[in-house]
Amino acid sequence: MTRISSFGQSSLLLQNTMRNQERLFTVQQQISTGKKANDFQSLGPDIQQALSARQARSSVESFRSTVQNVQRSVDVYDAQLTSIVDAARELQSTLVSTVGQGDAQGFTPFIEQTFGLVSSALNTKLNGSYIFGGAKTDQSPLTVTNLSDLVPLVSPQDAFANDGAKKQALVAEGVTLEFGQVADDVALELMASFKRIAEFNAGPDGPLDGQLTAAQEDFLIREMAQIDQAVDQAQSAQTRNGLVAGRLATVDEQHADAEVFFEQFVSDVEDVNLAEAITRLNQDQVALEASFQAIGTLSRLSLLNFL
Secondary structure, X not given: OOOOOHHHHHHHHHHHHHHHHHHHHHHHHHHHHOEOOOOHHHHHHHHXXXXXXXXXXXXXXXXXXXXXXXXXXXXXXXXXXXHHHHHHHHHHHHHHHHHHHOEOOOXXXXXXHHHHHHHXXXXXXXOOEEOOXXXXXXXXXXXXXXXXXXXXXXXXXXXXXXXXXXXXXXXXXXXXXXXXXXXXHHHHHHHHXXXXXXXXXXXXXXXXXXXXOHHHHHHHHHHHHHHHHHHHHHHHHHHHHHXXXXXXXXXXXXXXXXXXXXXXXXXXXXXXXXXXXXXXXXXXXXHHHHHHHHXXXXXXXXXHHHO
């Protein structure tokens, strides 16, 4: 005996249609957002991997931000250290030429100008803080403002107010990089040379101007032998800063590689494959249309067709 049941068929078709609609809605959301799910809970077993990768990526981004901030400081140090090294070399060259010519015409104004350049460099500020001051960022690391201010000092060290605390930064997990420079580590010998010249100018054999006397020539020759230490000290500081810059570049490159890796990892876990999603969308649309057609056909069935 043949049985006809439209109610059971309709219920089954409606359930399939609803499932097709749900799949279609999910795929449409994935395509519009680019994500597999709208929340972590929906990722299922991949949730822990997603959270760990996000945390690692955030840590790398934080380190990169620190590296960039330190790099800005290192760049400022480089500019000022270059100025100080150039000033020391210029002083060295001027001493040689003055002794060679036996004439100190314009020597004292040159020394005063050179001192001003060095003083300005050592008292450089970045974001309102003195970069060569160590921990004393609110106080000028060089306390003298004129060449003559050096004369009454007991020693050239008295011209400096910085401490020995050099700036450090955590640039990677477990990696602390010292990048700070302090004024007396950079220019103590140079300031000592300035002080000796200022004292000589203020003494009975000064000032150094015009044709050199025997005493003036002897003094400048002695100073020529000592100025090398000032140049070497300033150049050593510049070299240290260059090594820090190189280390920062290496660390930042490593962070950049790690950032790309974690970004891809997070994308693999969370992001949807658009090509696959579009394919599923087309399939689900076809299935949904077929479901609607089946429901429409079923709704037109009548027992008269079987009588």
